[in-house]
Amino acid sequence: MPKQAPEVRRRNFDEVALGYLAETAVQEAKRCLGCKKPKCVLGCPVEIDIPGFIQSIAQRDFVAGVRILKEKNCLPAVCGRVCPQEEQCEEICVLVKKGGQIAIGRLERFLADWEAGQGEPEMPQISAPTGRKVAVIGGGPAGLTVAGDLIKLGHHVTIFEALHKMGGVLVYGIPEFRLPKAIVQREIDYLKKMGVELVTDFVVGKTRTVDSLLEEYHAIFVGSGAGLPWFMNIPGENLNGVYSANEYLTRMNLMKGFQFPQFPTPIKDHSRVAVIGGGNVAMDCARTALRLGAEARIIYRRSRQELPARLEEIENAEEEGVIFDFLTLPIRYMGDENGWVRKIECLRMKLGEPDASGRRRPVPIEGSEFILPMDAVICAIGNSPNPLIAATTPGLEVGKRGNIVADEETGRTSKERVWAGGDVVTGAATVIQAMGAGRKAARSIHEYLSGL
Amino acid sequence: MFKIIESQMVVPNMHLLVVEAPAVARQMNPGQFVILRSEEDGERIPLSVSDWDAKAGTVTVVFLNVGHSTSTLASLESGMNIPSVVGPLGNPTEIDKFGTVLCLGGCYGIGSLYPIARALKEKGNKIVTVIEARSSFLFYWEDRLREVSDQLFHITRDGTKGSRGHVSRLPEIIKAWGQSVDRMIINGCTFLLKRGSDVSRSMGIKTVVSLNPIMIDGTGMCGVCRVTVAEATKFACVDGPDFDGHEVDWAELLQRRKQYVAEESVSFRTSRCEEHARRP
Numbered sequence: 116m117p118k119q120a121p122e123v124r125r126r127n128f129d130e131v132a133l134g135y136l137a138e139t140a141v142q143e144a145k146r147c148l149g150c151k152k153p154k155c156v157l158g159c160p161v162e163i164d165i166p167g168f169i170q171s172i173a174q175r176d177f178v179a180g181v182r183i184l185k186e187k188n189c190l191p192a193v194c195g196r197v198c199p200q201e202e203q204c205e206e207i208c209v210l211v212k213k214g215g216q217i218a219i220g221r222l223e224r225f226l227a228d229w230e231a232g233q234g235e236p237e238m239p240q241i242s243a244p245t246g247r248k249v250a251v252i253g254g255g256p257a258g259l260t261v262a263g264d265l266i267k268l269g270h271h272v273t274i275f276e277a278l279h280k281m282g283g284v285l286v287y288g289i290p291e292f293r294l295p296k297a298i299v300q301r302e303i304d305y306l307k308k309m310g311v312e313l314v315t316d317f318v319v320g321k322t323r324t325v326d327s328l329l330e331e332y333h334a335i336f337v338g339s340g341a342g343l344p345w346f347m348n349i350p351g352e353n354l355n356g357v358y359s360a361n362e363y364l365t366r367m368n369l370m371k372g373f374q375f376p377q378f379p380t381p382i383k384d385h386s387r388v389a390v391i392g393g394g395n396v397a398m399d400c401a402r403t404a405l406r407l408g409a410e411a412r413i414i415y416r417r418s419r420q421e422l423p424a425r426l427e428e429i430e431n432a433e434e435e436g437v438i439f440d441f442l443t444l445p446i447r448y449m450g451d452e453n454g455w456v457r458k459i460e461c462l463r464m465k466l467g468e469p470d471a472s473g474r475r476r477p478v479p480i481e482g483s484e485f486i487l488p489m490d491a492v493i494c495a496i497g498n499s500p501n502p503l504i505a506a507t508t509p510g511l512e513v514g515k516r517g518n519i520v521a522d523e524e525t526g527r528t529s530k531e532r533v534w535a536g537g538d539v540v541t542g543a544a545t546v547i548q549a550m551g552a553g554r555k556a557a558r559s560i561h562e563y564l565s566g567l
Numbered sequence: 568m569f570k571i572i573e574s575q576m577v578v579p580n581m582h583l584l585v586v587e588a589p590a591v592a593r594q595m596n597p598g599q600f601v602i603l604r605s606e607e608d609g610e611r612i613p614l615s616v617s618d619w620d621a622k623a624g625t626v627t628v629v630f631l632n633v634g635h636s637t638s639t640l641a642s643l644e645s646g647m648n649i650p651s652v653v654g655p656l657g658n659p660t661e662i663d664k665f666g667t668v669l670c671l672g673g674c675y676g677i678g679s680l681y682p683i684a685r686a687l688k689e690k691g692n693k694i695v696t697v698i699e700a701r702s703s704f705l706f707y708w709e710d711r712l713r714e715v716s717d718q719l720f721h722i723t724r725d726g727t728k729g730s731r732g733h734v735s736r737l738p739e740i741i742k743a744w745g746q747s748v749d750r751m752i753i754n755g756c757t758f759l760l761k762r763g764s765d766v767s768r769s770m771g772i773k774t775v776v777s778l779n780p781i782m783i784d785g786t787g788m789c790g791v792c793r794v795t796v797a798e799a800t801k802f803a804c805v806d807g808p809d810f811d812g813h814e815v816d817w818a819e820l821l822q823r824r825k826q827y828v829a830e831e832s833v834s835f836r837t838s839r840c841e842e843h844a845r846r847p
């Protein structure tokens with residue numbers, strides 16, 4: 116797929132991948148064999164009829180393609196951009212070893228963008244009002260999916276979102292250059308048009324509890340995500356210039372810090388930025404810092420092979436000039452007299468025996484301490500669910516890491532009339548999994564509501 | 568959208584805003600705060616709540632005009648709308664029967680102290696309120712505070728009202744009160760919180776301070792509000808904002824609050840809160 120050249124894009128916040136033109140999309144679609152028992156579908160967490168929409172593209176019937184896509188995926192423009200297709204549908208496409216797998220994600224994105232270019236989206240059929248009310252907590256992909264599915268079935272749906280914008284990680288976390296915010300906004304506008312009531316600036320557990328909402332709503336879906344940032348608890352972590360990935364990305368994306376001072380939330384001009392971690396979040400932070408003019412490096416305790424980020428994003432980061440320090444563990448941050456971080460002390464690691472995750476465990480090499488000069492550090496080592504809802508909802512069973520316990524097939528929790536799904540149940544995962552969980556929960560909620 | 572019901576300057580550079588936010592007002596308790604945004608794409612501004620009316624559905628905040636966002640907020644007029652009022656955030660101040668509680672407030676804390684003192688009074692505590700300012704013309708809400716206090720003391724740096732000087736005058740005030748003090752509660756700028764805690768430590772009085780580090784979301788998501796209390800990292804927005812003033816790492820907090828001074832225009836500063844730290 117055409118991309119902005121690395122030396123250009125590393126200085127702007129525009130989208131990196133430019134998308135297929137219709138001609139390229141049709142050509143690519145024509146390579147698809149339209150397998151009778153398509154492997155690719157097995158790799159898709161929401162079982163999109165992949166050969167179906169690809170055939171439609173091959174026949175240039177884009178309208179039909181969009182319809183097939185949307186049967187299973189209500190956020191195709193988002194998923195076409197951020198899904199890890201390389202380890203889902205594309206990985207098991209039968210063509211992998213015969214000329215290369217079909218670029219399923221890019222075709223998905225093509226269709227969604229094509230539709231957006233056609234003006235007003237086609238409105239779905241909305242059933243007659245059932246008089247049943249559903250409250251959805253959290254406006255991320257899980258919550259948006261539940262809302263979209265249930266509104267079509269005639270239920271009254273209200274989404275309560277703590278922040279001042281809907282979208283969850285899609286707006287506050289994933290940067291503009293990977294997922295333009297206008298695309299997310301389009302999906303939210305679509306829900307609004309279908310009649311979903313959107314309430315922002317509403318912190319469930321504070322503004323109102325789940326129990327209080329249950330008095331007014333027949334069912335509740337909790338899709339509050341995994342928003343609590345982890346720190347490493349090493350010395351110097353509270354120095355100025357040490358951020359959580361959430362803070363850094365929120366300043367940038369939600370508060371539009373990259374346009375400071377036109378937008379009033381400030382972001383610092385740093386010259387050397389270290390990002391701790393190796394996932395998508397770490398890549399996003401490093402590439403953001405780079406675009407703000409800093410020298411950006413990823414400090415990761417294992418090797419390149421174990422990086423949990425999507426391969427495409429690792430390659431993008433490398434091309435743009437992000438420096439990688441593999442097998443490196445920060446052990447201490449040192450500051451100046453004004454409390455600003457100036458140096459990181461690190462240890463070199465080597466790979467030992469495989470651990471529970473099957474990846475080789477990094478072990479420190481004794482006496483290998485060394486110092487990196489740095490004026491900002493972004494800690495991107497993970498997140499867990501925010502305890503706010505669990506702590507204010509008696510009867511809601513919670514697991515070890517603060518995740519809400521919910522049935523995998525239905526999303527039902529231990530509490531009557533309360534469903535949950537997405538990162539709040541699984542811990543930090545993917546957009547498509549959150550969407551899939553939302554789908555299942557919506558089905559179960561609908562069954563419940565229909566029986567009332 | 569949230570409607571401004573009242574907007575006024577109570578004393579030079581100190582503004583009061585009453586805003587309609589029924590869901591927030593219904594759940595409010597003393598010591599909690601809200602986050603406001605004065606304009607679309609504006610900063611999220613955390614402000615302690617100085618009063619509220621659950622029936623009328625309104626929330627009152629008092630704030631010092633110190634920079635871009637607070638000055639935009641100050642320029643609002645009644646009848647206008649603002650895009651966000653989120654809350655109530657943070658934990659309520661612990662309200663119980665302690666005996667005598669000394670409530671110390673300065674700056675915007677004179678306002679936010681009021682509902683705390685009121686609730687403590689209703690619980691049957693004796694309330695000694697001490698308010699502090701650079702000069703007497705900066706005091707406000709004295710009548711309200713007097714109503715909920717057994718005694719009201721003033722400290723001014725220029726001596727225009729009450730004791731002359733700083734919170735270091737507290738021991739004399741306590742002596743004048745004549746009875747033991749069982750707990751102290753401090754609201755206001757970080758310097759007042761710190762200096763007040765220093766004084767009360769030497770007197771062995773348990774002290775609760777309402778911290779005001781830089782915040783963004785106020786729900787535990789970003790971690791910018793982290794403070795070290797009793798050697799552990801806490802998120803002030805969800806673990807606080809109240810903490811034991813004798814356990815707070817003040818040096819770290821003061822440094823963290825300064826992270827964006829270079830970026831922020833501090834052209835409106837008139838409170839000169841830092842002077843607490845410099846002068847004896």
Ligand SMILES: Cc1cc2nc3c(=O)[nH]c(=O)nc-3n(C[C@H](O)[C@H](O)[C@H](O)COP(=O)(O)OP(=O)(O)OC[C@H]3O[C@@H](n4cnc5c(N)ncnc54)[C@H](O)[C@@H]3O)c2cc1C
Pocket residue numbers: 197198199252253254255256257258275276277278281282283284285288289290317318319320338339340341342364395396399425501503504536537538539543544545546547549
């Ligand atoms: C920087 C970053 C990059 C990522 N990149 C990718 C990627 O490339 N591909 C991919 O598939 N996945 C990626 N992910 C992961 C993906 O974004 C998440 O798995 C997904 O967003 C989870 O969806 P969710 O709906 O469960 O939660 P979220 O998107 O987290 O949304 C939860 C929402 O609930 C709100 N909320 C929380 N508590 C409350 C409350 N008490 N009351 C009201 N509202 C509340 C939150 O404010 C938030 O808006 C990335 C994540 C991050 C942080």
Ligand SMILES: Cc1cc2nc3c(=O)[nH]c(=O)nc-3n(C[C@H](O)[C@H](O)[C@H](O)COP(=O)(O)OP(=O)(O)OC[C@H]3O[C@@H](n4cnc5c(N)ncnc54)[C@H](O)[C@@H]3O)c2cc1C
Pocket residue numbers: 600610611612613614615616628629630631632633634635636637638675676679778779780781782783808824825827828831832833
């Ligand atoms: C829980 C809490 C309660 C507060 N209650 C009140 C109150 O009742 N009245 C009042 O006048 N002030 C209160 N503050 C401080 C108030 O939030 C800041 O003065 C305000 O955000 C400054 O914004 P600004 O753009 O006008 O100033 P800026 O020019 O941006 O900053 C001036 C100074 O204010 C502080 N500050 C800046 N941004 C923030 C932020 N997002 N969060 C906290 N501090 C910040 C910094 O120390 C900065 O140097 C409270 C802060 C917290 C965290």
Ligand code: SF4
Pocket residue numbers: 146147148149150153154155156165166169207208209210217219
């Ligand atoms: S496995 Fe590959 S070739 Fe077969 S249907 Fe799916 S995309 Fe087409």
Ligand code: FES
Pocket residue numbers: 781782783784785786787788789790791792793802803804805
């Ligand atoms: S303000 Fe973001 S975690 Fe406290």
